[in-house]
Amino acid sequence: xxxxxxxxxxxxxxxxxxxxxxxxxxxxxxxxxxxxxxxxxxxxxxxxxxxxxxxxxxxxxxxxxxxxxxxxxxxxxxxxxxxxxxxxxxxxxxxxxxxxxxxxxxxxxxxxxxxxxxxxxxxxxxxxxxxxxxxxxxxxxxxxxxxxxxxxxxxxxxxxxxxxxxxxxxxxxxxxxxxxxxxxxxxxxxxxxxxxxxxxxxxxxxxxxxxxxxxxxxxxxxxxxxxxxxxxxxxxxxxxxxxxxxxxxxxxxxxxxxxxxxxxxxxxxxxxxxxxxxxxxxxxxxxxxxxxxxxxxxxxxxxxxxxxxxxxxxxxxxxxxxxxxxxxxxxxxxxxxxxxxxxxxxxxxxxxxxxxxxxxxxxx
Amino acid sequence: xxxxxxxxxxxxxxxxxxxxxxxxxxxxxxxxxxxxxxxxxxxxxxxxxxxxxxxxxxxxxxxxxxxxxxxxxxxxxxxxxxxxxxxxxxxxxxxxxxxxxxxxxxxxxxxxxxxxxxxxxxxxxxxxxxxxxxxxxxxxxxxxxxxxxxxxxxxxxxxxxxxxxxxxxxxxxxxxxxxxxxxxxxxxxxxxxxxxxxxxxxxxxxxxxxxxxxxxxxxxxxxxxxxxxxxxxxxxxxxxxxxxxxxxxxxxxxxxxxxxxxxxxxxxxx
Numbered sequence: 001x002x003x004x005x006x007x008x009x010x011x012x013x014x015x016x017x018x019x020x021x022x023x024x025x026x027x028x029x030x031x032x033x034x035x036x037x038x039x040x041x042x043x044x045x046x047x048x049x050x051x052x053x054x055x056x057x058x059x060x061x062x063x064x065x066x067x068x069x070x071x072x073x074x075x076x077x078x079x080x081x082x083x084x085x086x087x088x089x090x091x092x093x094x095x096x097x098x099x100x101x102x103x104x105x106x107x108x109x110x111x112x113x114x115x116x117x118x119x120x121x122x123x124x125x126x127x128x129x130x131x132x133x134x135x136x137x138x139x140x141x142x143x144x145x146x147x148x149x150x151x152x153x154x155x156x157x158x159x160x161x162x163x164x165x166x167x168x169x170x171x172x173x174x175x176x177x178x179x180x181x182x183x184x185x186x187x188x189x190x191x192x193x194x195x196x197x198x199x200x201x202x203x204x205x206x207x208x209x210x211x212x213x214x215x216x217x218x219x220x221x222x223x224x225x226x227x228x229x230x231x232x233x234x235x236x237x238x239x240x241x242x243x244x245x246x247x248x249x250x251x252x253x254x255x256x257x258x259x260x261x262x263x264x265x266x267x268x269x270x271x272x273x274x275x276x277x278x279x280x281x282x283x284x285x286x287x288x289x290x291x292x293x294x295x296x297x298x299x300x301x302x303x304x305x306x307x308x309x310x311x312x313x314x315x316x317x318x319x320x321x322x323x324x325x326x327x328x329x330x331x332x333x334x335x336x337x338x339x340x341x342x343x344x345x346x347x348x349x350x351x352x353x354x355x356x357x358x359x360x361x362x363x364x
Numbered sequence: 365x366x367x368x369x370x371x372x373x374x375x376x377x378x379x380x381x382x383x384x385x386x387x388x389x390x391x392x393x394x395x396x397x398x399x400x401x402x403x404x405x406x407x408x409x410x411x412x413x414x415x416x417x418x419x420x421x422x423x424x425x426x427x428x429x430x431x432x433x434x435x436x437x438x439x440x441x442x443x444x445x446x447x448x449x450x451x452x453x454x455x456x457x458x459x460x461x462x463x464x465x466x467x468x469x470x471x472x473x474x475x476x477x478x479x480x481x482x483x484x485x486x487x488x489x490x491x492x493x494x495x496x497x498x499x500x501x502x503x504x505x506x507x508x509x510x511x512x513x514x515x516x517x518x519x520x521x522x523x524x525x526x527x528x529x530x531x532x533x534x535x536x537x538x539x540x541x542x543x544x545x546x547x548x549x550x551x552x553x554x555x556x557x558x559x560x561x562x563x564x565x566x567x568x569x570x571x572x573x574x575x576x577x578x579x580x581x582x583x584x585x586x587x588x589x590x591x592x593x594x595x596x597x598x599x600x601x602x603x604x605x606x607x608x609x610x611x612x613x614x615x616x617x618x619x620x621x622x623x624x625x626x627x628x629x630x631x632x633x634x
Contacts, residue, residue, distance in 0.1 A: 016629050053629075079629065087455055089626040110461040122456025124380055126387035131380075138376030139460040141369040167387075183456075 003099030006191050006224040007061035007084060013092035014079050014248075032278040048219060050189065051078040055248035056093065061226055061241075063190070064303040066218045068239035068256075069228040072353055073164045075229035075245040078117075081195045084226070085115040097191060114184040115193035118200070119175070125169040129179050132168055133186065145184075154182040174205035182214070192217060194227040194228045200236060206234075213239050236260075236345040246353045258343055261317065266296055268341040270322060274334040276308035285331050286311070292327070294319040308333070370466050377470030378477065385474070399482050403433070403489045405526040420553045421586040427497050428582065432550050435581045437486070438479040438512070455632045456530075464618055468521050477503070478512070496583070501586040507591065508580035511603050515573045518610025525614070525621030537617065548574040573610060576603035 069077050079256045082088040083095055086106040095102045098112045123132045131152060138148035155161045158178040162169070176196070184192060198206035205322040214237075217223050222353065229235055233240050236256045243253040252259050254272065276282075278300065289298045294316040301309040313324060328335070367375070385392060421428060457467065490496035519540070547554065547569040554569040569575040580603045583589055589596040625631045 014367045014629075082629070085459055087458065087626060087631055089623065091627075110459060115459060117455070122453045124384050124453075126384045127380065131383060135376050136381045136456075137458065139457065139462050141373070143366060262470075288575045325446050 002097065005060045005096070006063045006065070006097045006098060007059065007067075007226060009057050009080075009093065011093035012054050012057040012080070012083065012090055012095055013052070014054040014058075014076070014083065014088065014090045015052050016212045018049050018051055050316040051064040052248050054090070056339045057245070057248070057250055059243060059250065059253070061224060063224055064218070064222050065240045066225045066227070067212065067237055068235040068242040069226065069245055070230075070232065070242055070349060071228070071245035072233055073245075076248045077245055078195055080245070081115060081117070081193050081228055085113060085193055086110060111187070112189055113193060114187060114189045115195065116180045116184045116197060117195045118180075122183075123168050123176075123179065126167065128165050128167055129171065130155070130164040132179065133182055137186050142186065150186055151182075154185050157185075157216070166271055173200050174202070174209070177201060177205075177209060189262050191224045191226070192226065196229060198229070198231060203287055209232060210238060232344070232349055237331060244349060244352050251352050252348070252361070260345055260348050263351050264343050265312050265317060267317045267343075269315055270310060270339040270341060271313075271325065271328060271335055272310040272337040272339075273308055274336045275331050278302045278306045278308040281331050282308055282333075285327060289324060290326055292323065295324070370463070372532050372562040373462055374470045374473055378473040381474030385478075388443045399485050400489065403430070403486045420555055420585070421582055423586045424497065426490070426494050427586060428553070429551065430486060430494070430496050431498075431582050431585050432578055434483045434486040435512070435578055437482050438476070438516075458631070464615060468517060468524070468618065472517065472520055482484055498585055500585050501588045501590065503589050504584035504596070505581070508584040508602060511580055511600065511607050514607035515577055515603070515610055518607065518614035519573060521614030522610070525617035525619070527594040528621040528625045528631070540574065543572055544574045548572050549578050573606040576606055
């Protein structure tokens with residue numbers, strides 16, 4: 001089945017009942033049924049108060065994209081992923097995987113999508129890596145020959161062949177994560193979901209895992225990948241598009257570069273000088289620069305010996321910088337270096353999710 | 365020719381649990397030792413009693429008790445198979461898209477096989493050392509075990525469906541287990557209840573599914589009943605009613621528990 005989008009959500013809403021009532025002696029204390037009221041509470045419908053994990057999420061992920069979902073803790077990233085892989089049922093709105101409604105056709109959805117959830121290991125610690133994969137291959141309904149070939153391929157793909165017959169409990173965190181990936185790839189689905197794929201991994205293992213995802217899964221095997229992450233470097237480095245989720249709502253959705261630049265009205269322009277001593281003419285130059293249209297602020301860098309090291313100027317992001325350079329060079333200053341400081345995705349993320357003051361004053 | 369996918373999936377569950385069990389060597393040894401100690405301790409205790417159980421099965425007490433204990437060993441592990449279910453595993457297994465039936469049968473199959481393996485030394489020791497006299501009708505024993513398994517799988521699904529929601533013990537299984545000790549006739553024929561309590565008290569027993577599990581197994585192993593005998597057939601049909609009711613109810617309760625847990629987002633919780 002071909003669909004316009006690999007993943008699409010429309011006004012997706014998910015509310016969770018809070019557990020506040022359970023701690024107030026209503027007979028459902030600490031997850032244990034202690035009274036007849038507790039027994040009845042099992043059969044009643046879901047009760048409030050609620051916390052809204054997702055509040056009208058609209059998302060479209062195109063085929064073959066690496067799509068990142070960023071957000072602070074509690075933003076709703078894991079909920080979104082679990083809805084897509086049918087482990088959580090949403091309350092309102094719609095969610096589609098390759099055009100299939102996740103609520104109405106969960107079995108078909110799971111033939112199009114597999115997820116790697118770090119907390120859902122699902123492996124038997126007493127079995128070897130290979131035995132665990134053989135178990136899941138049977139559950140996926142793979143034929144014996146196909147299963148063996150697929151397992152051999154995936155163990156090689158992830159570099160686990162040499163340790164395939166070791167007990168799972170002997171695996172390092174990185175190896176466990178790779179085995180999770182193997183399991184998710186047993187059934188070759190066109191869409192893969194990753195929830196915090198590199199959390200808990202050391203830098204080298206994380207980089208290796210990112211390369212595996214980006215170069216081999218996405219670019220070579222042309223899979224659509226949706227990943228949630230706290231790691232902004234990871235998102236900027238890997239993703240074709242990202243969505244920033246904050247308190248259950250998507251507050252930005254674009255390419256990483258567009259999100260970086262559209263968030264800020266200004267850029268920072270830095271000029272470094274050769275052998276200059278800060279004098280009156282330079283003070284006048286700073287005044288002149290500050291009065292120029294499009295310049296938001298000027299900060300000279302002068303050391304205690306009055307050496308004029310450089311100057312930092314915040315300007316409109318679309319401003320023509322040649323006017324500024326004219327003002328500087330007419331004072332006779334010799335320029336060693338010119339830099340334009342780029343906003344990072346972290347700057348944009350901070351501005352969007354928790355620090356609105358950074359929206360205008362980035363780089364100050 | 366390859367086996368059907370569903371059968372291979374159930375075998376996969378069974379293999380996983382068997383391999384896992386064999387790695388717990390201390391547990392493995394103690395379980396095997398428990399079989400022998402268990403049957404001897406019950407046997408010695410019962411040997412002192414040696415009452416006839418002529419009212420229901422025309423048997424001596426030790427034979428009656430041994431079959432009851434052996435059948436009890438078949439019942440308990442079915443619930444235990446689900447108690448050991450790890451919620452993390454649950455999420456991952458559900459993502460494979462396997463059917464509920466395969467999931468349920470797969471999760472209890474190893475414990476059921478182990479229970480049957482346990483059953484054999486009980487019989488051997490009972491016959492060799494305690495002069496247990498069995499009067500087995502093989503076809504009716506097979507039917508009795510099949511009906512019992514269906515009843516127990518139904519109960520296991522109800523238990524699991526509720527436990528997925530409560531994250532702890534479920535009240536229905538707990539209540540049934542408590543009632544079982546008194547009313548299901550594990551250590552005495554249920555007809556004795558009429559003497560102990562009041563006339564007609566044993567009627568309560570026949571509303572408990574476990575009573576039918578014990579009764580059908582004892583009937584088929586102690587009295588050599590023919591399924592062609594209408595009075596016997598009726599008893600098997602009565603027991604089957606529980607299976608016919610409990611299997612779909614269990615399926616519904618399991619699905620309800622699963623969906624409830626998915627709506628609440630607690631599937632992976634303990």
